[in-house]
Amino acid sequence: MRVGVFICHCGNNIAGTVDVAKVAEAARMMPGVAFATTYMYTCSEPGQEEIKETIKREKLDRVVVAACSPRMHEVTFRRTVEKAGLNRYFFEMANIREHCSWVGEDKALNTNKAIETIKLAVEKVKQNKPLFPAKFKINKRVLVIGGGVAGMQAALDCADGGLDVVLVEKSSSVGGMMARLDKTFPTVDCSICILGPKMVDVSQHEKINLHAYSEIEEIKGYVGNYQIKIRKKATYVDWSKCTGCGACIEKCPSRNAYDYFNFGVAPARAINIPFPQAIPKKATIDAQFCRQFIKGKCGVCAKFCPVGAINYEMKDEIVTEDVGAIIVASGYGLIDLDKLPEYGGGRYPDVISGIQYERILNASGPTSGHIERPSDHAEPKTIVFVSCAGSRDKSIGIPYCSNFCCMYIAKQAILTKDHIPDSQSYVFYIDIRSPGKGYDEFTRRAQEEYGAKYIRGRVSRIYPKGKKMVVKGADTLLGTQVEIEADLIVLATAVTATNDARTLAEKLHISYDQNGFYVESHPKLRPVETNTSGVFLAGACQGPKDIPASVSQGSAAAAKVLSIFSKDTLESDPQIARVNTNVCVGCRKCIGTCPFGAIEEQQLRDGRIVANVIETVCAGCGICSSTCPCGAIQLQHFTDNQLLAEVNALCLT
Amino acid sequence: MSEKEYIYFPGCSLEASAIEYDMSVRKVLTSLGVKLIEPDDWSCCGSTPAHSVDHVFAAAVAARNLAIVEKMGACTVITACPACLSAFKKAHHRMKKEEGFKKEVNAILDEPYNCGVTAKSVLQVLLEDIGPKAVAEKVTTDLPDLKVAPYYGCIINRPPEIMEFDDPENPLAMDKLMGAVGVKVCDFAFKVECCGAAFGVAKRKMVNELSSKVLTMALDAGANCLVVTCQLCQQNLDLRQGQINSTMGASFNMPVLFFTQVMGLTYGYSSQEMGIDKHNVNAESLIKSRRPVEERIKEEQEKAKGKKPKAKKAEEEES
Amino acid sequence: MTIEKLKEAARKILPEVDVVIGYRQGFDPLHATPYFMTKPEQVDQLIWNSLCVQNLCSYLPFLKGKVGVIVKGCDSRTIVQYMQEKLIVRENVKVIGVPCLRVISVKKVLAAINQQSVKEVTFEGENIVVKTPEGQKTIPLADVAPRKCVTCQLATPLQYDVLAGEGIQSNKPQDTFEETKEFEKLSLEERRAYWEKEFDRCIRCYACRNACPMCICQDKCIAESRDPHWTSQRANVTEKFMFHMIHGLHLAGRCISCEECERVCPMDIPVAKIKKKISMDLKELFGYEAGMNPDDTPPMYVFKVEEATIEEHEL
């Protein structure tokens, strides 16, 4: 066996704290190693060429690259050795950067650690067997979770690319948060005017199958072949009949249902269509408030519905869809006002959230676009905006910046001036974050043209004084305390993950960070992929994002799906379990423990019952291998012998 | 109601400047069937003067008293003074959390403190251990003219992780108790704003400004009287009210009573028994209209009768 | 008389099965040995007494067709465990249950007669009478009973199709793992030294494994294979230790404490000790006892999303 070891300097990233020359020297002494060298940037074009040539020149049959994390470049180098004629699994990576040069301070110890890490890889690679991926057909349909702007963009791009799209939206209409906005920064064009056409496209595109008012129940399968169970929640209105005429809403007697779309700015009816441009424009009954459900008598809507669409008996319905890839665009949430007691959040009606103000500004909102404050419907003259209301505040567990508040506050200040020329806006801020194209100019306009007074400092307390609200805070630039008597206070409440983000992640088998936002597989280079192949991310479910960023991610995710669907078959990862039927005693323990039901009984000609792995279903976790008492079922590339070789490399003295 | 017993730590000011607080606390708790035992040889709680110079020392002074209570075999000590309360709770909290600190403190003490004592405010005892229901049962007298703004001050419930009582931003304990004894309570936004605290001498003007804000807010809230839990607040707001008027060119005339005094009055004690007369701003004008509680109850019943049909109508609209 | 009932049962069952497994006299009067009966006349040689120690169920997973087997209470846990692990088809096994209060430990008897050859063995009430060249010795059965009999709760088998004799109640105290707890009182160093000393004697004859009813891998055992290569053939204590850990951990949640492993060990290594410790922990963690309820699943092959008894370990 002739193993070649290539040690990467990675500029100074490795060579800075590891004596690479010494490492190479030590590597040459390792049994089975025929060649070892160092290289400045192994991952570079010439670096890979070097590897290919050396393989040929030195007749290497195994290769170890000691460099960064395999999560970074394993794929790159596998391709390299394959090009040089070796099976791509005759390659191992020794992680001497993330796990060594970057975390250890003592050069001698680092060097020793690097040597041992390479020894580990060498021992493993000597145990490696050639593996060959099987091909399997893929189902070229895509599931998009979330009908916000990111989800719709992804759905439309996929559909235009010729894919069948299943779009699942939790609420009764697509549109998401953007549909709630009045105008958008920095162009101040009407939000629904630019979103509306997209919504219509979604509803009319023959390739898009929209499940509104539905949620993901269960996800089974693997890239190329997912089986999705979707729960269509009971609307108590037969949408095939409903024309969206609104007669029922007119007549509905229970008038204090919570208005989710307007974030409770004003009460809604128990039967409702969230907004005029809703897609689909169908009514939904909120059983929490509907008298028919609470009191057991009413039936007014049923009486007045011209098409007899009302059906109080309706039950949730489970539909199944088979797809080959999933785009997650489940969006974001906002913290509740009452999490901010020092601002009187939830206590004083005239302390509202940014999104609520957005609805008040909006012509299709509960006040038809007239700015009036909740308490007495008076037109406010002095409006105070408080940015970072919750954001960048460790004490309530939200250490991060919510990304777009600075900008929408500037927008809202501008719009306020447009609506009420004799009004005065104040903005309390920590920093103005306006890095986007035309963003900083925009925040300046708010101050210079629209006279919004920006105060750098935080608000300590908000309390009522007569009809006014007093905002007490610090001006850190003047180094004084300020008190402003305002009519309306708008809190830029922090962006959070949606409250069901974690449960959805568990169904998808993707990971989320401590704040509940989904983790991309590389923060820079794979921003819309997850570590679960076939599942992609778009929009704010991955972290707070404004509209352009969400839209680009929607398109990016769509592009990713289209590219994997550009082939008819996918290569299955050969790193799956395989049964040695000569050894298997048919105890069936693996069958019971496999999370994917990938193992079945099989009778051999001699009548013996043994286990058999269904290749396309096996995901390669290896639970079977650690369950099997006689080592008959082995996870390829992570077999007992391969792991034992590593253990022995470290332990046997 | 079952006989309750508590170790009661009066603290320095309740023996002197705020003796009326002590009087009212003892009387009110007695009428609620609570027996108070004063620990022998209790000493300074270690508040402001001590902890502003040396934390270990301050903790030791507090812990000395807690150790005494521990030795008495009790696990709770109650006090009316928020300063004592926070001194005790702070010392206990940090000694419990940091083994090193505990050693340091106990090294100074003859009798080590083993962190076995919970300090509670009289307010907390009344609200949680006795409860509004029992508190209400003892009411004999109605004070129709009294409209109180409950003013909690800064430390009775802050910092929350140490004081572990009520809401740090919008406390309601006194509101509930005042409600329970049938006194009109005004919702008041300055419940926990600063009164100027111990700066009365050093920075008089600042204290006057801050206190005057509190009084103004109380007036705006429609109150004609402040109820407090802290004798320092009481001092700044009552004793200095004349001062405030002259510095701020105002004309406040708002009595500032301890919540226990108000409770006592509703229990039928006289102004003298509650030491109302010890205050600067005279509260008599608000109290003199006092009457047996039955009268109020009758009134309310009549009102209710008057209301009935109206309420009915609303019901019909609903359905 | 139990033996008559046994013979009768065996004869009755024989026509329906390919073989009936029982006991007959072994190579000397002190040993009984497993006996495979296929013809009615063989049944006459069947014996039943306190010498019938072997767990005959161990053969079941490896026998095709229908089998009859004589099963003591303790052995019946094997049947149950096989059922849990679907290693036998219960319908294909005719279980002849036999009530039993205790067997003897040959090792203990030989110790009592300081290892002389045995001429004759008879039973008088609760005593065993052993004739040796030097005369005869009467020993109370209780004194030479193996450990498992001392706390045996299964005088009557859990599973049987026919019961030879009347069902009897156990008169023994519950097993409270005293021995295990005692051992845990030793210091870490003492325990480590203990095992290194014990395992050092191991000759890796694999008798413990071969006798174990749950070691279903038998000649496929990873202690002997090269793929996977868990242990080398080197005769050092580490490799021996490793082998016994393999045996122990493979039996986690499966060991029905028949203690055959210990009975057959030629070096008298207390190999059952480790398995008992694991059984104790798993009983405590998951309330699971192997071989008691056919509907259970061994705890290492299932999980709960919330494990009430497992707390996260802090560093």
Added chain:
Amino acid sequence: MSYVAGKELRIVGFLCNWCSYGGADTAGVGRFKQPTDLRIIRVPCSGRVNPLFVVKALLNGADGVLVSGCHPRDCHYSDGNFYARRRLEMLKRLLPFLGIDERRFHYTWVSASEGARWKNVVTDFTKAIHNLGPLHHKEEKTE
């Protein structure tokens, strides 16, 4: 296997590729300094870690073994860490019976985003092992 005399002990870590291995990467990218003793073996899932690997390591020369997987409910293969939890807990309780201090074996959960947490796990575990000292009386070769 070569040692750096006195300074290091032998610590073997089995890390789930999807979470803890990534967490260790994250720690590296964040330059969170850690002791150098740990050697990492990459596995697809904590459920792949047969307790016998831990035993093998401890018997053959490791002074400490660390297994780290995804937080419960967050397993890339949905159930792997649930099996791991049961099996490794069983092992952790068994070790002292064999005369091996159970603190020499630690299993925990670290996600790919928890770089800081990973640093703490490594630092604390290494500290713990150094407090316990070497498990085997082997003559340590110097470089």
